[in-house]
Amino acid sequence: MASEKLGISINLLPPEFLAQELKSAKFYKIQAIGVGIILIMIFLASMSVALRILQSATLSKIQIKLSDAEKKVLALSNRQASLVLLKNRLSTISQNMEEASKQSSMYSLLDKLIPQGVSITSLSIDKAGNAIVSALVPTSDTLDNMISALTSNESNQDKISQVSIESLSRGRDGIFRISLKISAN
Secondary structure: OHHHHHOOOOOOOOHHHHHHHHHHHHHHHHHHHHHHHHHHHHHHHHHHHHHHHHHHHHHHHHHHHHHHHHHHHHHHHHHHHHHHHHHHHHHHHHHHHHOOOHHHHHHHHHHHHOOOOOEEEEEEEOOOOOEEEEEEEOOHHHHHHHHHHHHOOOOOOOOEEEEEEEEEEEOOOOOEEEEEEEEEO
8 A cells, every 4th residue: 555655666668668658659649639630621621512512502592583683673674664655655645635736726726717618628737836728619608708717816716827828729610729828826
């Protein structure tokens, strides 16, 4: 018991063998540390590869979603262009419906002022409301009524400033052919 407490040990091995065993122990420690480092490196490399695979899968999913979104945006942009065009057309139509144009008001006035027996062969009205009328008139009374209605400020609602007779002829059949130029106010 006394020898255990004092720590006396007897070593019968030669000192070269002890030095060699110490060198082997150091080599085994270095070798174990090296193997541990190699295993850690392999683990980190495999984690890096696994992470890259996961990222590439995620990126491909995101690219698919992005291409789907681009297709939807392209379809919606085409639809938007169509809607803008339709909106512009509707606003133009609304403006034309709200206010009577000079052309439509002149047409309505001429329709009201020209007697029923008169057959209009040609009618053109420009944007300013000026009209050129070619007509066939059966009698001279109807011709007089038409000219007086067109030139009278009361009947033309002061919308006609001038009526010019461009041509007037009477055929063998007794029908008058007249061409009028009507200027709007």
